[in-house]
Every structure is written in C-alpha cells, then in structure tokens.
Amino acid sequence: MTDDIGAFVPGSRVRLEGRAGGPLSGLTFAAKDLFDVAGVPTGGGNHDWPTGRPVPTRHAWAIQTLLDGGATLIGKTITDEVSLGILGENAFDGTPVNVRAPGRVPGGSSSGSAAAVAAGICDTALGTDTGGSVRVPASFCGLYGIRPTHGRLDLAGMLPQAPTSDTMGWFARDAETFARVSSVMLGEAIPPANGRALPTKLIVAVDAFGFADADVAEALQPMVRRLASITGSSREEIMAPQGLSVWARAQRTLQPHEAFNTFRAWLDQGNPRFAFSVARALVMGSMIPESERTWANLMRQEVRGRLKHLLPPGTILCLPTTPFPAPLRGQPLSVLDPLRDRITCLCAHGGLAGFPQVNLPGAVTVDGLPVGLSIIGNRGSDAGLVAVARALEGKI
Amino acid sequence: MTDDIGAFVPGSRVRLEGRAGGPLSGLTFAAKDLFDVAGVPTGGGNHDWPTGRPVPTRHAWAIQTLLDGGATLIGKTITDEVSLGILGENAFDGTPVNVRAPGRVPGGSSSGSAAAVAAGICDTALGTDTGGSVRVPASFCGLYGIRPTHGRLDLAGMLPQAPTSDTMGWFARDAETFARVSSVMLGEAIPPANGRALPTKLIVAVDAFGFADADVAEALQPMVRRLASITGSSREEIMAPQGLSVWARAQRTLQPHEAFNTFRAWLDQGNPRFAFSVARALVMGSMIPESERTWANLMRQEVRGRLKHLLPPGTILCLPTTPFPAPLRGQPLSVLDPLRDRITCLCAHGGLAGFPQVNLPGAVTVDGLPVGLSIIGNRGSDAGLVAVARALEGKI
Numbered sequence: 001m002t003d004d005i006g007a008f009v010p011g012s013r014v015r016l017e018g019r020a021g022g023p024l025s026g027l028t029f030a031a032k033d034l035f036d037v038a039g040v041p042t043g044g045g046n047h048d049w050p051t052g053r054p055v056p057t058r059h060a061w062a063i064q065t066l067l068d069g070g071a072t073l074i075g076k077t078i079t080d081e082v083s084l085g086i087l088g089e090n091a092f093d094g095t096p097v098n099v100r101a102p103g104r105v106p107g108g109s110s111s112g113s114a115a116a117v118a119a120g121i122c123d124t125a126l127g128t129d130t131g132g133s134v135r136v137p138a139s140f141c142g143l144y145g146i147r148p149t150h151g152r153l154d155l156a157g158m159l160p161q162a163p164t165s166d167t168m169g170w171f172a173r174d175a176e177t178f179a180r181v182s183s184v185m186l187g188e189a190i191p192p193a194n195g196r197a198l199p200t201k202l203i204v205a206v207d208a209f210g211f212a213d214a215d216v217a218e219a220l221q222p223m224v225r226r227l228a229s230i231t232g233s234s235r236e237e238i239m240a241p242q243g244l245s246v247w248a249r250a251q252r253t254l255q256p257h258e259a260f261n262t263f264r265a266w267l268d269q270g271n272p273r274f275a276f277s278v279a280r281a282l283v284m285g286s287m288i289p290e291s292e293r294t295w296a297n298l299m300r301q302e303v304r305g306r307l308k309h310l311l312p313p314g315t316i317l318c319l320p321t322t323p324f325p326a327p328l329r330g331q332p333l334s335v336l337d338p339l340r341d342r343i344t345c346l347c348a349h350g351g352l353a354g355f356p357q358v359n360l361p362g363a364v365t366v367d368g369l370p371v372g373l374s375i376i377g378n379r380g381s382d383a384g385l386v387a388v389a390r391a392l393e394g395k396i
Numbered sequence: 397m398t399d400d401i402g403a404f405v406p407g408s409r410v411r412l413e414g415r416a417g418g419p420l421s422g423l424t425f426a427a428k429d430l431f432d433v434a435g436v437p438t439g440g441g442n443h444d445w446p447t448g449r450p451v452p453t454r455h456a457w458a459i460q461t462l463l464d465g466g467a468t469l470i471g472k473t474i475t476d477e478v479s480l481g482i483l484g485e486n487a488f489d490g491t492p493v494n495v496r497a498p499g500r501v502p503g504g505s506s507s508g509s510a511a512a513v514a515a516g517i518c519d520t521a522l523g524t525d526t527g528g529s530v531r532v533p534a535s536f537c538g539l540y541g542i543r544p545t546h547g548r549l550d551l552a553g554m555l556p557q558a559p560t561s562d563t564m565g566w567f568a569r570d571a572e573t574f575a576r577v578s579s580v581m582l583g584e585a586i587p588p589a590n591g592r593a594l595p596t597k598l599i600v601a602v603d604a605f606g607f608a609d610a611d612v613a614e615a616l617q618p619m620v621r622r623l624a625s626i627t628g629s630s631r632e633e634i635m636a637p638q639g640l641s642v643w644a645r646a647q648r649t650l651q652p653h654e655a656f657n658t659f660r661a662w663l664d665q666g667n668p669r670f671a672f673s674v675a676r677a678l679v680m681g682s683m684i685p686e687s688e689r690t691w692a693n694l695m696r697q698e699v700r701g702r703l704k705h706l707l708p709p710g711t712i713l714c715l716p717t718t719p720f721p722a723p724l725r726g727q728p729l730s731v732l733d734p735l736r737d738r739i740t741c742l743c744a745h746g747g748l749a750g751f752p753q754v755n756l757p758g759a760v761t762v763d764g765l766p767v768g769l770s771i772i773g774n775r776g777s778d779a780g781l782v783a784v785a786r787a788l789e790g791k792i
Contacts, residue, residue: 048487089667091444091667091668091669092669267672267729268728268729268730269728271485271487271671271672271673271728271729272487272671272672273487273488273669273670273671273672274669274670274672274675275667275668275669276663276667276668276669276670276675276678277667279670279672279675279676279679280675280679282672283675283676283679283680284679332664332665332667333663333664333667334664
C-alpha cells in the first residue's frame with residue numbers, strides 16, 4: 001500500500017515476510033523506528049541519532065516475535081524524537097495524518113504506528129509507551145492499544161528512554177486482530193469473551209472522569225455502562241487520593257531525569273539537533289534536584305500501593321485515556337504545553353506503577369473525534385484486559 | 397574565489413558591486429548571515445529561521461554603507477545559530493576552516509566571516525558581537541576585529557540577539573585595510589599613526605592577564621611592550637575589582653534572558669530545531685529569575701562606572717582577547733562548556749559596558765596558534781583604537 005499519510009520513515013519500506021503458517025499469517029505490521037530491524041539503521045525519530053551507531057545486525061525481540069508469529073513487516077514508522085513527545089509532531093519528519101481526525105495530531109510518540117494502522121496501511125504496529133506513547137495515539141486515532149505490564153516483555157533491541165517506565169505496545173483497529181497479536185506478544189491465550197476469566201468488578205475512576213473535558217466524559221458513558229454489564233458490578237472510586245496532578249508531578253520528575261541520563265553521553269559527545277521543545281525537556285530533566293526525585297520515588301511507591309489495593313484479581317478500573325480528543329496540528333507551544341500537562345495527569349500512573357492498560361476505541365465526541373476509554377488491571381492481567389476488549393466489541 | 401573552507405552559506409554567493417570611485421573601491425567583503433541583503437533570505441544560521449519570513453527588500457545599514465563606500469559584496473557567511481555560540485561549530489551548516497589553526501575552531505558566532513577573511517577569500521567581512529562574537533574569532537583566526545561603541549552604529553537590518561549588548565563589527569587581515577573600512581563604517585577619519593590623537597596612557601589589566609593561560613600571557617608581552625612604547629606610559633591595574641567571574645556572571649544573567657525574549661515568540665510559534673547546546677542556552681535564559689537580573693543590572697552599572705573611571709580620553713586598556721587560542725574542533729560539550737565560561741570572563745565587559753574594543757593580531761603561542769591582544773578605550777574612541785592598531789603594525 002502507498003503511504004500518502006506520512007506515517008513511514010522515508011526509505012524504510014522494507015518487507016520482511018512472516019513465518020508461514022504462524023498464528024498471525026496474513027497480517028501485516030509496521031514498527032516504530034525505535035525498534036531494531038536487522039540491516040536497517042534505527043532512526044529514533046532524530047536525524048543525529050543514527051550517526052556513528054552500527055546498523056543493527058539482529059531484530060529487536062518484538063520484531064522477531066511478530067515475524068515468528070507469521071506477521072509480515074512492511075516498514076518503520078515516524079516517532080517523536082527519541083520518544084520524547086506525546087502529540088506526534090516531529091520537526092524533522094513531519095506529522096503523520098490522523099485519518100480519524102483530519103487536521104489534528106495523531107498523538108505520540110508512536111505517531112506513525114498509530115496513523116498507519118488507523119489508515120488501514122497495516123493490521124497492527126509496534127509502539128512504545130513510557131508516559132503514554134501508545135495510549136494517547138490510540139485514543140486520538142480510535143484504535144485498540146496496549147501498554148503491557150512493565151517488565152513483562154523483552155525490550156531487547158528497543159531504543160530506551162526512561163527504563164523504569166519504558167514498555168512496548170501495539171495497536172489494532174478491531175478487537176479480534178488485537179487479541180491475535182496480543183496472544184503472540186504476551187505468549188498467552190486470550191480468554192474467551194464469554195468466559196469466567198473476565199473480571200467481575202469495575203471501578204469507575206471518578207477523579208479521572210472529572211478531570212476530562214465534560215463532553216469526553218459524556219461520550220464515554222455508554223462504553224462505561226457496557227463495561228459494567230460485562231463485569232456485572234461497578235462502583236465509583238477516587239483513583240488518585242493524592243491528586244492526579246500530584247501523580248503527574250512525580251512522573252514529570254522521574255521520567256525526564258531518567259531520559260536525560262539515558263541520553264546524556266550522546267548529548268555531550270554529539271550535541272545533536274532537536275526541536276526546541278524536545279531539547280527543553282532534556283534540559284529540564286538535567287536540572288531536577290535529588291530532593292525532588294527522592295520525593296517522587298516515594299510517591300511512586302504510594303501509587304503502586306494504591307493501584308494494588310484498588311485492583312485485586314478480578315477487578316478492573318476504567319478512566320478516560322486522554323482528557324480531550326486530538327488537538328489541532330501546528331499550534332504554538334504555549335497552547336500545547338498546558339495540554340501536555342493535562343494528558344500527563346491521566347497517564348502518569350502507567351509509568352509510575354507499571355500496571356497494564358488497554359485503550360478501547362469506539363466513542364466519539366460531538367465533533368466526531370475519537371476518544372478512548374482505558375481499562376487497567378492488576379500486574380500480569382494483560383490478557384484479561386484484551387479479553388474484555390473483545391467482549392466489549394462483541395456487545396457493541 | 398572558491399570557498400573550499402566552508403565559510404559561506406550554500407547558495408549565498410551573490411555579487412553586488414560597490415559604488416565606483418568610493419574609498420573602499422577594489423575591496424571585497426562578505427557579510428555574516430544575520431545581515432539583510434535585498435533579495436536574499438537572511439538565514440540566521442538556523443534552518444528554521446527563514447521560514448515564514450519575507451525575503452528582505454532592502455540592505456541592512458552596514459551592507460549599504462560598505463557598498464556605498466565602494467566595497468563589493470561576495471556572499472554571506474556561516475554563523476552560529478542566531479548568533480548563540482562562541483566557538484563557530486554549527487550543527488546544521490558545519491564549521492568553517494580556520495586556516496591559521498588547522499583542526500581547530502574558527503571561533504564564533506561570526507565564524508564564516510572571520511574564516512573567509514583569514515583565508516584571503518575577501519578583504520573584510522561583517523560580523524556581530526554581543527558577547528564576544530567578533531573579538532573571539534578575531535583572536536582565534538589572527539585578525540583585526542572591532543566591537544564598536546554600543547549604540548553608535550545603525551543596526552537596521554541586522555538580526556538582533558540581546559539588544560542592550562548587540563553590536564556589529566568587522567574583520568581585516570592588515571591594519572591599513574582595517575583602517576579604511578573602519579573609517580567608512582564609523583563615518584570618521586582614522587587619526588594618523590604618528591599623530592597627537594594617539595592615547596598617551598596604557599593600562600595593563602593584570603587580572604585579565606592572570607586569568608589567561610600562562611603561555612598566552614607570555615606570547616602577548618612583546619605586543620604589550622610595543623603598545624607601551626606608542627603611548628609613552630603604562631601601568632598595571634585590576635580591571636574588574638569585583639572579579640572577572642562576577643562580571644561574567646552578570647553578563648550570563650542578562651544576555652541569555654534577553655536573547656530568550658528576542659526569540660520567544662518564534663520558539664513558541666515555530667518550535668524550531670537547534671543544536672542541543674543552543675536550545676539549552678535559550679531554556680536557561682528563560683528561567684533566570686528577576687532577582688538575579690536585578691542584581692546583574694546593578695553590576696552592569698558598576699562595570700560601566702569602573703571602565704569610565706579607568707578610561708578617560710587618552711587612556712586605553714589592554715587585555716588578552718581570549719584566555720587561550722582556538723580549541724580543537726568536535727570536542728564534547730563537557731569539554732567546551734568550561735572553555736566557554738572562561739571566554740566569557742574576558743569578554744563580558746563588552747556587552748555589559750558597551751565600550752569599544754579592537755583585537756590586535758600578531759602574537760602566536762608556542763604551538764604557533766594565533767591569539768589576540770585587545771585594546772579598549774572610552775565610549776566613542778573607536779577611531780582612536782583603530783589608529784593604535786595602525787601605529788602598532790607600523791612598529792612591528
């Protein structure tokens with residue numbers, strides 16, 4: 001298929017056939033340009049990243065797993081620079097078109113992967129999620145997307161950002177494809193949609209719904225009701241008693257500092273080129289005092305404790321994935337910065353606690369823009385969340 | 397002439413003949429790509445600067461003045477991004493070759509202008525000097541260079557950085573050419589080398605000599621002695637009783653904040669691409685608290701008072717232009733950052749006080765690298781400093 005939506009890295013349209021007869025046979029996939037593909041330079045979304053680095057000689061674990069599963073790789077997709085960005089506007093490579101929300105950003109940093117799946121160019125695509133980089137584009141592009149349990153999958157061959165928060169993830173347009181891919185990636189069968197493995201309790205995170213735009217919260221209500229009918233029970237709870245903005249503050253303390261440490265030798269040796277906003281994030285990350293990080297690590301423990309308490313096996317929690325649908329492209333930083341901060345308030349728990357989360361598409365605002373509902377389960381419940389996704393689609 | 401030293405902006409080799417019969421007839425000049433040339437986009441050393449800006453329809457004052465004087469423009473030269481840099485390594489356009497110090501930086505931000513004059517590609521070239529951007533490359537490339545009295549010349553059509561420190565400036569290889577160009581630019585005759593207009597008192601800034609590398613201070617001694625023989629008297633004085641590093645601190649407080657304000661609308665609207673070090677300088681500039689700027693403005697008044705006290709008419713002060721000769725190209729930021737900070741200690745007075753300064757070439761270190769001696773005079777004494785340069789060359 002042609003790429004007229006600017007989702008792929010120029011010159012990256014390699015085609016690697018999947019293993020014949022695998023469970024994913026017949027499916028095509030793309031990979032965010034943070035994943036190594038043997039023989040292809042890993043671009044990282046930054047034109048100075050590949051300089052002086054050897055071309056990978058082996059595939060990243062995620063690439064190899066999908067190929068072994070039978071899926072065919074069709075190319076590498078544009079990403080925010082070294083995954084630092086949540087909107088999907090790359091000053092070097094451009095902004096992939098969000099076919100579900102014309103004139104608006106696709107979300108990032110897994111921008112090209114989400115845009116390519118949404119446009120039907122491939123069936124699934126690999127992304128990464130440190131602070132929301134799968135969840136946000138999934139919400140903005142109307143896709144299924146997963147941020148798996150932190151530490152569960154092998155990140156070998158994936159360009160790191162902030163390792164204590166880094167995960168991979170993937171997108172799909174329909175629940176059945178999403179389940180097929182998830183089963184291979186997780187190495188685990190997805191429970192049947194009508195099975196007893198489905199959760200029996202639903203928590204509605206009232207603070208998160210209250211934080212989202214009113215029309216987003218409204219648009220998600222039918223899905224919440226369907227979720228409740230699947231689980232059989234639901235109750236409202238505050239997710240973040242300390243405050244969503246306090247959780248966000250902890251994440252914005254830990255993640256940028258860790259990202260700076262990941263890249264500091266490169267910054268020092270290469271003085272690479274970045275969009276101003278990306279360099280700014282790294283500079284701010286370099287200046288976070290240890291006292292702030294000490295506090296943020298304590299808050300991280302509180303967040304983990306809170307989610308563990310809320311989410312025993314059999315319970316899931318739902319919240320708006322993003323507080324609003326995709327913003328317009330090309331807006332000034334003074335408009336985008338406050339939007340980023342609000343997104344972080346609804347995404348910070350992922351990087352802080354590492355619990356698995358799935359974005360469920362289907363809702364649209366009164367303007368017709370997609371916006372996602374997320375479900376979170378206890379650590380390791382990834383397959384169960386995918387099962388809920390399939391059950392929910394069956395009910396739509 | 398060809399440009400095999402990477403001094404010129406690609407595609408900028410316009411040729412505009414100077415007015416026939418002018419005092420600068422027969423001379424060629426280049427202009428740092430911060431000066432408007434009618435019909436040519438002003439690049440500013442940054443690939444995103446020209447975006448959305450109209451192509452200039454008239455020449456900058458400095459360009460028009462040299463053309464009217466009879467000099468012929470041969471092209472526009474590479475600069476550090478929007479003049480933010482002191483070493484002359486541009487991540488987008490490369491590093492002009494310093495023919496006087498192979499393998500080493502040319503100095504910046506007027507890097508291409510200095511490199512082109514040093515290589516003999518043109519007779520003179522326009523630069524700008526906010527925090528040392530003419531003085532430093534003049535020192536590193538072994539050239540005459542002037543930072544005129546702040547506010548004296550018309551900066552119309554010149555890309556600003558920090559207006560309370562910004563000046564233009566120019567380079568030449570020999571004192572006679574330097575004097576011809578200076579006379580036209582200053583609109584004032586340069587006093588004869590043997591005239592009574594020459595200063596009669598020389599102050600040797602012992603703190604500045606003590607701050608420079610020992611071999612630099614040593615290499616400059618013969619020139620200091622010749623200067624003393626021209627003036628007839630000399631004495632040693634502390635230039636900065638508060639400390640050169642305190643003066644530098646004041647400059648590093650005022651200039652980056654002002655630069656951020658100059659560019660903030662562009663940063664906000666365009667999120668432009670920069671080398672990390674340049675973006676870092678702007679981010680740091682954005683975060684300087686008002687209390688620090690209040691202090692720095694008071695220190696600026698102290699610096700002005702100190703130089704006014706030291707430099708009555710007829711007195712000049714000399715100091716090493718830079719604490720060391722040109723550093724090696726391509727070094728990591730962790731090596732370059734402390735070098736930049738040391739350079740600022742010997743250059744900060746320029747932006748803080750606005751007194752005129754001329755770099756005198758001629759000295760070389762034991763390694764054969766050029767290093768400059770600077771002379772400073774009271775406000776408005778620009779022509780007198782140029783006269784000293786001519787007198788000194790006559791004595792060499």
